[in-house]
Amino acid sequence: MAETILKVQDVVKTFGGLHAVNRVTFDLAEGEVMGLIGPNGAGKTTLFNVISGYYPPTQGRIHFKGQDVSGVPPYKLAAIGIGRTFQVVKPFPGLSVLENVIIAGLCRYGTRRASEKHAWKILDFTGLADQADKSAANLTLAGRKRLEISKALALEPSLLLLDEVVAGLNPTEADKTIELILKIKGFGISILIVEHIMRVIMNLSDRVVVLNFGQQIALGKPADVARDPMVIQAYFGEDAA
Numbered sequence: 001m002a003e004t005i006l007k008v009q010d011v012v013k014t015f016g017g018l019h020a021v022n023r024v025t026f027d028l029a030e031g032e033v034m035g036l037i038g039p040n041g042a043g044k045t046t047l048f049n050v051i052s053g054y055y056p057p058t059q060g061r062i063h064f065k066g067q068d069v070s071g072v073p074p075y076k077l078a079a080i081g082i083g084r085t086f087q088v089v090k091p092f093p094g095l096s097v098l099e100n101v102i103i104a105g106l107c108r109y110g111t112r113r114a115s116e117k118h119a120w121k122i123l124d125f126t127g128l129a130d131q132a133d134k135s136a137a138n139l140t141l142a143g144r145k146r147l148e149i150s151k152a153l154a155l156e157p158s159l160l161l162l163d164e165v166v167a168g169l170n171p172t173e174a175d176k177t178i179e180l181i182l183k184i185k186g187f188g189i190s191i192l193i194v195e196h197i198m199r200v201i202m203n204l205s206d207r208v209v210v211l212n213f214g215q216q217i218a219l220g221k222p223a224d225v226a227r228d229p230m231v232i233q234a235y236f237g238e239d240a241a
């Protein structure tokens with residue numbers, strides 16, 4: 001059995017009276033890809049924000065590599081190996097693609113020179129090397145999503161949180177990104193992936209967690225989750241179940 005890299009235990013995040021995430025519990029094994037799905041507003045991004053330290057959990061604990069990291073801020077979590085992308089991509093717009101990745105890696109590599117050397121390797125890997133000098137603002141959506149992944153990889157994470165990196169891409173671009181994620185998985189990096197496109201979740205995930213109104217309504221293998229009546233009802237309403 002692989003070691004557990006991430007333990008999400010009874011995690012709650014409220015905004016005022018709203019339970020955006022409500023008692024979510026699962027473990028992620030080293031090297032595992034876990035899909036995180038659910039209708040709009042289900043709490044997926046909020047859970048990412050809690051795991052990556054942007055919000056402390058209102059209740060519950062997060063353990064990463066055996067250490068309680070609940071409430072630890074993002075820059076510290078990034079330094080110990082939790083990388084993430086943002087659903088709304090956030091490149092530094094005035095800077096080139098290469099510069100974006102250099103900056104993302106600076107706190108890991110210390111010097112600009114070391115970070116630049118590493119940034120080139122990442123851009124080769126993510127297929128952006130030929131656009132390295134382009135302004136990040138001028139990339140296509142597919143390019144910006146790849147840049148998000150590149151920036152997250154710059155810190156050499158052992159756990160990568162991907163928030164809708166395929167959404168909005170055409171089928172060819174989507175396939176390329178799925179291939180990229182499989183290559184990342186091939187390095188043994190554990191991945192938690194949010195995606196609305198079922199084909200992506202079904203192709204990539206070892207297991208899937210389903211949220212609905214903040215609550216975890218299913219956890220299991222993709223094929224089992226896809227035919228779970230609670231999940232079908234959450235997606236398609238009363239009549240479908």
Ligand SMILES: Nc1ncnc2c1ncn2[C@@H]1O[C@H](COP(=O)(O)OP(=O)(O)OP(=O)(O)O)[C@@H](O)[C@H]1O
Binds near residue numbers: 015039045087
């Ligand atoms: N900073 C915030 N302040 C107040 N409410 C918030 C905040 N962030 C999220 N919410 C609310 O929490 C709930 C969960 O939102 P979240 O963005 O996590 O959903 P999601 O599953 O990522 O949805 P989507 O699929 O649309 O990206 C929603 O009702 C949302 O309006």
Ligand SMILES: [Mg+2]
Binds near residue numbers: 044045046087
């Ligand atoms: Mg979201």
